[in-house]
Amino acid sequence: MIGVINILAILKRFHFQILFALLLIIGLGLTIQQKNYQRTKFINSANFLSGGIYSSFNNIEDYLNLKQINDELQAENALLRSELISSLKKINGEYYQKDDTLYSQKYVYRVADVISNSYSRPTNYLTLNMGSNDGIIEEMGVISPSGVVGMVGAVSDNYSTVISFLHPKTVISCRLKSSGVSGLLKWTGKDISEAQINDIPITTRIEKGDSVLTSGYSSVFPGGIYMGHIKSFEKDLESQTQKITVDLSIDFSSLNKVYVVENLYKSELEELNKKTAQLSE
Structure with missing residues (x-):
């Protein structure tokens, strides 16, 4: 009412x-x-x-839907990387064929999320959301579209710890694109955007701005991965060597997605290296 x-x-x-x-x-x-x-x-x-x-x-x-789309693109990129000629091993012949009769798979890439990342300490690490249940094992390489991130150092069932390139123990075999001369790339320990290549012969012609790539000599990383460019270099007349400063292409402060690299021939290569070492004993 x-x-x-x-x-x-x-x-x-x-x-x-x-x-x-x-x-x-x-x-x-x-x-x-x-x-x-x-x-x-x-x-x-x-x-x-x-x-x-x-x-x-x-x-x-x-x-x-952006996250789902981004995840799908990352997975597709991993598949495409696995199908690159640089990820395959030639069996015989001179030509690549789709049915894989001339090449066999050498590298497999897995997409992982970075769930923690340090980059301002003397020793730096990352944690990924993939572990042994996902096929991750120690000493697998970790890269991003911009360059080498580091190497898997420890693994649990569902997570893994990566020893960052920004670590005094990390050394990457590299080569200069213009000359093909190889060396060892190592973080300077200060600026996260710089690394150095030491002991390059003084007779080697070095060009400022030249690209620095992974050499492929390692069983961890494929060859040809862009690491950065030569920022500067200086000669040491006493040791007859040159020291190169490299401006790294990767921004370690903004890593979100990475690729974990599995070399399917790694065990075979390591076994061969052991036998080779025994020959010199």
Whole structure:
């Protein structure tokens, strides 16, 4: 009863406003129905409004789907890397064939998320969201689209620890693109964007800006991975060597996704190296 009384009180108080709104709606309806121009303008306005709303919802949905799309792209990139000629080993012949009769798979790439990362300490590590259950083992290489990240140092069932390139024990076999001369690339221990190559023969011609690539001599990393470019170099006449400073291509402060590299021939190579070492004993 009280509710009905309240409704009647509201109607009595605002009856002029309510009547005006009803008449306005009726008038608009009659105008839209009878006048083509007004009907067209109304429909266009309604379409514009609804289109804007739908567009906004689609943009929100697209944004929410970005992570899934990014994950799919990373997985596709890993597959494409595995199919590159540099990831295959020639069996015989001179030509690449799709049926893999001339090449066999050498490297396999797995996409992993970086869940923790240090880069400002004297010794730096990363933690990945993949472990032995995902096929990860110690001494696998870890790279990003921008260069070498480091090497797997410890593994649990679902996680793994990576010894970062920004670590005094990490040394990467590399080569200069222009001359093909190889050396060892190591972090300077200070600036996370710089590394050094020492003991390059003084007779080697060095060009500022030349690319530094992985050599492929290691059983951990494929050859040809871009590491950075030569920033500067200096000669030591006493030792007859040169020291090269490299501007690294990778930004270690913003690593989110990485590739864990598995060399399918690593065990065979290591076994051969043991036998070779025994020959010299």
